[in-house]
Amino acid sequence: LSLLAGQYSIIPPDSPVLGVVGDGAVLPCQLQGRIIPEKLSIQWIFSGSSTESAVATFDGKNPQNPFLEFAGYRGRTEFFPSEFHWGNLSLLLKNVRPSDKGKYTCSVFLDNWYNEVVVELDVAAQGAEPSVFLDGHAGNGISLSCRSQGWFPAPSVVWLDSQGQTRPEEVTTRSTPGPSSGIFDVVSSMSLEPGSDREVSCRVVNEVLNTTRESRVRIADFFFPSPSPSTWM
Known part of the structure; x- marks a missing residue:
């Protein structure tokens, strides 16, 4: 031995x-x-x-x-x-x-x-390219959501402006694992106010793989709610 x-x-x-x-x-x-x-x-x-x-x-x-x-x-x-x-x-x-x-x-x-x-x-797991959705009006602004599927572990989400800097708006992010697969779908939401930077980028990050997926959109003026007549007086 x-x-x-x-x-x-x-x-x-x-x-x-x-x-x-x-x-x-x-x-x-x-x-x-x-x-x-x-x-x-x-x-x-x-x-x-x-x-x-x-x-x-x-x-x-x-x-x-x-x-x-x-x-x-x-x-x-x-x-x-x-x-x-x-x-x-x-x-x-x-x-x-x-x-x-x-x-x-x-x-x-x-x-x-x-x-x-x-x-x-x-x-x-590297998920799919995220999609940015206009969910509706939120006060004087609009509510946006970013959705992506197929991540593991649960990813982080960063919203960026036209300069590639982290946006100041409050963000809510939720990752949900599949019941059998354990693979995560992620949804992140924020509100965009009039007068703010209209170029919006949603970046989803897998910190284990050190990789990202990103989508960028520009929000046109007509998506924001029209001022009510009382605001003109």
């Missing part, structure tokens, strides 16, 4: 893995050693905020049926068996979902040796 302990080690990942919803993500597990045995065993376990579950296993001592996927991951995982002899015991997780966010433990078993490494998976 002591001899094997010096012969093998697992290289820990440098940083969390970022998975984009709908795409694949490789969870790295690199075994270092001069000779990698064919009859090794690999087990991947997921630990989320409130759950722990088996993901996939490889059993080198069962050549007839070495691969096993568990509920919630069937059809979504893939090892790289042609690279096992190089120590690449990584797992490809396909069709990433928001619920996949968490920590994954890669456990490696040899005849007289065992070790494990933890890989953190962060998950993000």
Whole structure:
């Protein structure tokens, strides 16, 4: 056991893995050693905020049926068996979902040796280009809303003026997750008063991906309510 302990080690990942919803993500597990045995065993376990579950296993001592996927991951995982002899015991997780966010433990078993490494998976989704809507009149001004779908995690929304500066108006933003997907739709609202900068930009920001989507509109005078006769007197 002591001899094997010096012969093998697992290289820990440098940083969390970022998975984009709908795409694949490789969870790295690199075994270092001069000779990698064919009859090794690999087990991947997921630990989320409130759950722990088996993901996939490889059993080198069962050549007839070495691969096993568990509920919630069937059809979504893939090892790289042609690279096992190089120590690449990584797992490809396909069709990433928001619920996949968490920590994954890669456990490696040899005849007289065992070790494990933890890989953190962060998950993000880039939503659609936002649309700006005129919702109606609000006092002497108009009410605007900005809507976009398909974000994870919940994005932030910034309203900008013609100079690209943050607008001074009060803003209300609400993000709502889908009941099954966990993907967020976002709605942000503000009121535009007469005499203010008529060029309005709505920018939606995914801080995990460090990406944005933006729409810009210019509000014409005729959208504002006409002054009532009493204001002319």
